[in-house]
Amino acid sequence: MGHRTEGVNTERQSMIAQKMLTTNKRQKTENITGRTIAMICAGLLVIVVLSITYFIASKGLSTFFVDGVSFKEFLTHDKWDPEGEPSAYGVLPFILGSFFVTALAALIAAPLGIGAAIFMTEIFPGFGKKVLKPVIELLVGIPSVVYGYVGLTLLVPFIREQFDVLGFSLLAGGLVLALMILPTITSVAADAIEAVPQDLRNASLALGATRWQTIWNVVLHSALPGCLTAIVLGMSRAFGEALAVQMVIGNTTKLPGGLLDPISTLTSGITLNMGNTIQGTPYNNALWSMALLLLAMSFIFIVILRLLGRKRLAK
Amino acid sequence: MKARLMDRAATVVLTLIAVLIIGTLVGLLGFILSQGWHKLNLDFLTSAPDIVNAGGGIGPQLFNSLYLLVLTMLIALPLGIGAGIYMAEYAPDNKITQFIRMSIEVLSSLPSIVVGLFGLLVFVNMTGWGYTLFGGALALTVFNLPLLVRVTEDALRNVPRSQKEASLALGITKWRTIVSVILPAALPGILTGAILASGRVFGEAAALLFTAGMSSPNLDFTDFSMNSTTSPLNPFRPAETLAVHIWKVNSEGLTPDARDVADGAAAVLIIAVLLFNLSARWFGNWVYKKMTSGSN
Numbered sequence: 339m340g341h342r343t344e345g346v347n348t349e350r351q352s353m354i355a356q357k358m359l360t361t362n363k364r365q366k367t368e369n370i371t372g373r374t375i376a377m378i379c380a381g382l383l384v385i386v387v388l389s390i391t392y393f394i395a396s397k398g399l400s401t402f403f404v405d406g407v408s409f410k411e412f413l414t415h416d417k418w419d420p421e422g423e424p425s426a427y428g429v430l431p432f433i434l435g436s437f438f439v440t441a442l443a444a445l446i447a448a449p450l451g452i453g454a455a456i457f458m459t460e461i462f463p464g465f466g467k468k469v470l471k472p473v474i475e476l477l478v479g480i481p482s483v484v485y486g487y488v489g490l491t492l493l494v495p496f497i498r499e500q501f502d503v504l505g506f507s508l509l510a511g512g513l514v515l516a517l518m519i520l521p522t523i524t525s526v527a528a529d530a531i532e533a534v535p536q537d538l539r540n541a542s543l544a545l546g547a548t549r550w551q552t553i554w555n556v557v558l559h560s561a562l563p564g565c566l567t568a569i570v571l572g573m574s575r576a577f578g579e580a581l582a583v584q585m586v587i588g589n590t591t592k593l594p595g596g597l598l599d600p601i602s603t604l605t606s607g608i609t610l611n612m613g614n615t616i617q618g619t620p621y622n623n624a625l626w627s628m629a630l631l632l633l634a635m636s637f638i639f640i641v642i643l644r645l646l647g648r649k650r651l652a653k
Numbered sequence: 654m655k656a657r658l659m660d661r662a663a664t665v666v667l668t669l670i671a672v673l674i675i676g677t678l679v680g681l682l683g684f685i686l687s688q689g690w691h692k693l694n695l696d697f698l699t700s701a702p703d704i705v706n707a708g709g710g711i712g713p714q715l716f717n718s719l720y721l722l723v724l725t726m727l728i729a730l731p732l733g734i735g736a737g738i739y740m741a742e743y744a745p746d747n748k749i750t751q752f753i754r755m756s757i758e759v760l761s762s763l764p765s766i767v768v769g770l771f772g773l774l775v776f777v778n779m780t781g782w783g784y785t786l787f788g789g790a791l792a793l794t795v796f797n798l799p800l801l802v803r804v805t806e807d808a809l810r811n812v813p814r815s816q817k818e819a820s821l822a823l824g825i826t827k828w829r830t831i832v833s834v835i836l837p838a839a840l841p842g843i844l845t846g847a848i849l850a851s852g853r854v855f856g857e858a859a860a861l862l863f864t865a866g867m868s869s870p871n872l873d874f875t876d877f878s879m880n881s882t883t884s885p886l887n888p889f890r891p892a893e894t895l896a897v898h899i900w901k902v903n904s905e906g907l908t909p910d911a912r913d914v915a916d917g918a919a920a921v922l923i924i925a926v927l928l929f930n931l932s933a934r935w936f937g938n939w940v941y942k943k944m945t946s947g948s949n
Binding site: 365368369371372373375376377378379380381382383384386387389390393394397450453454456457458461462466469470472473474475476477479480481482483484486487488490491492517520524547548549550551553554574577578579580581584585605608609612613617626629632633636637639640 | 656657659660663664666667668670671673674675677678681684685688731732733734735736738739740742743744752753756757758759760762763764765766767768770771773774775778795798799802826827828829831832849852853855856857858859862863867896897899900903904912915916919922923926927929930934
């Protein structure tokens with residue numbers, strides 16, 4: 339009898355062992371389905387980026403390959419007259435406009451942004467966290483058309499009265515953009531400054547340096563790559579911003595002559611003309627080529643940011 | 654002595670900068686709200702805009718913005734959370750994952766007008782839909798996906814490891830653990846990010862010019878079939894949102910009171926965005942308090 343129960347027991351044991359060792363089919367399929375769904379979602383990101391690049395490039399390159407505009411003429415000529423006879427497709431005024439307005443915005447916003455970042459991390463951290471940080475986050479949330487609207491109703495008339503010009507100008511665009519990228523620069527720079535090890539500050543202060551000497555020579559020095567990242571990030575925002583700029587910049591396709599001249603940017607040119615041109619015409623294709631330039635610039639900005647990031651890691 | 658003077662001067666300058674920034678924000682908000690204050694009444698918020706005469710409202714635009722927000726989030730949230738789960742829980746440390754990360758970076762730094770043009774090409778022309786709400790929602794999904802993925806990934810990574818290990822030790826499968834243990838714990842973080850993303854959707858215009866279009870059909874708010882062209886719920890109709898309307902009124906408004914309409918619309922938009930921002934902050938604090946006091 340004992341013999342028989344032993345046999346049943348071993349049989350049962352081996353059954354349990356087998357059940358525990360073989361995976362549950364339902365659970366296994368569930369695991370695989372879940373993993374696949376997550377993977378597809380992530381893969382979608384790659385597909386979207388590749389298709390954006392492909393579609394914009396295929397449209398943008400047809401200016402050169404279908405309409406026969408030379409690449410050099412497109413980039414370096416300053417005559418933009420797509421509806422004229424003969425038509426001219428030089429986008430240099432747009433390119434320079436974009437660069438000038440971005441540079442002006444960065445010149446204004448960089449010192450202010452980094453100054454604010456120092457203030458909120460080094461001088462009054464409590465006040466910085468409680469008041470300045472939320473204020474800056476609110477500024478990020480304000481939509482770009484609202485910045486454009488304020489620029490149009492406040493800044494443009496102000497410039498018009500002060501300088502006796504049209505008002506729509508490089509200056510107005512630069513100021514509006516500066517305000518828009520200020521929060522980005524401040525928050526990224528503040529993170530970089532906060533990440534500087536406390537030991538460095540203590541060592542400097544122990545040597546008898548004042549707070550400002552410590553900030554200027556030690557803190558800012560080691561947070562430099564981070565601050566540069568902040569500025570480049572702000573510039574890439576400014577370069578691609580469309581509507582706020584278009585509203586205040588004047589949109590004349592001439593080479594910019596001075597701060598108070600109305601100019602055009604790549605984004606404002608596309609915004610204004612894309613809806614009025616017919617798909618497939620050389621004029622329309624030229625606008626897509628401008629979009630391709632924007633895309634290329636945003637890739638260049640990413641490369642610069644990656645290089646800066648590597649420098650920071652190396653340190 | 655000189656060093657101490659410099660120190661003083663620097664402190665003063667930096668404080669001035671901070672005051673300048675806070676002053677700018679207060680001035681900005683004050684200006685927009687005071688300009689648009691007199692327009693904030695029920696009639697303005699609900700009536701349709703008038704192209705030639707004065708007295709038009711922003712009713713359809715307001716509705717379109719809200720509807721577009723709902724549509725976008727319905728598409729973007731599942732995708733963003735799915736991709737975030739992959740990045741936080743599954744992604745192996747290899748070249749492919751690096752490429753996905755690179756893609757997120759590229760997407761988040763693309764100018765919104767480029768996303769809009771992509772939408773014009775694919776969702777408007779290739780599909781043959783024309784300007785539609787749905788196309789706009791897809792373009793905004795592209796625009797918001799990187800933010801949502803990043804927020805989800807961070808939120809999932811911040812869930813304590815012990816919770817995950819406890820679940821796995823009970824013999825619960827990995828996917829079950831993610832869905833029923835980690836995701837609920839990460840939900841507050843994800844929701845806060847989603848509210849912030851909603852604020853961005855609400856204020857975005859450049860990507861919508863070429864996808865959802867710059868006009869709105871005469872909406873009939875008694876017709877709720879999904880197919881009729883005047884039905885507000887039909888996702889395959891053109892739709893001008895509030896932000897696009899502000900842009901259009903400012904750059905080519907023909908009505909005598911265009912300026913008035915712009916003032917009112919900007920005030921409404923700002924109030925909406927402030928509400929999104931404050932509610933995200935409030936919600937985050939509330940959850941934080943609830944979770945930290947609950948653990949004791």
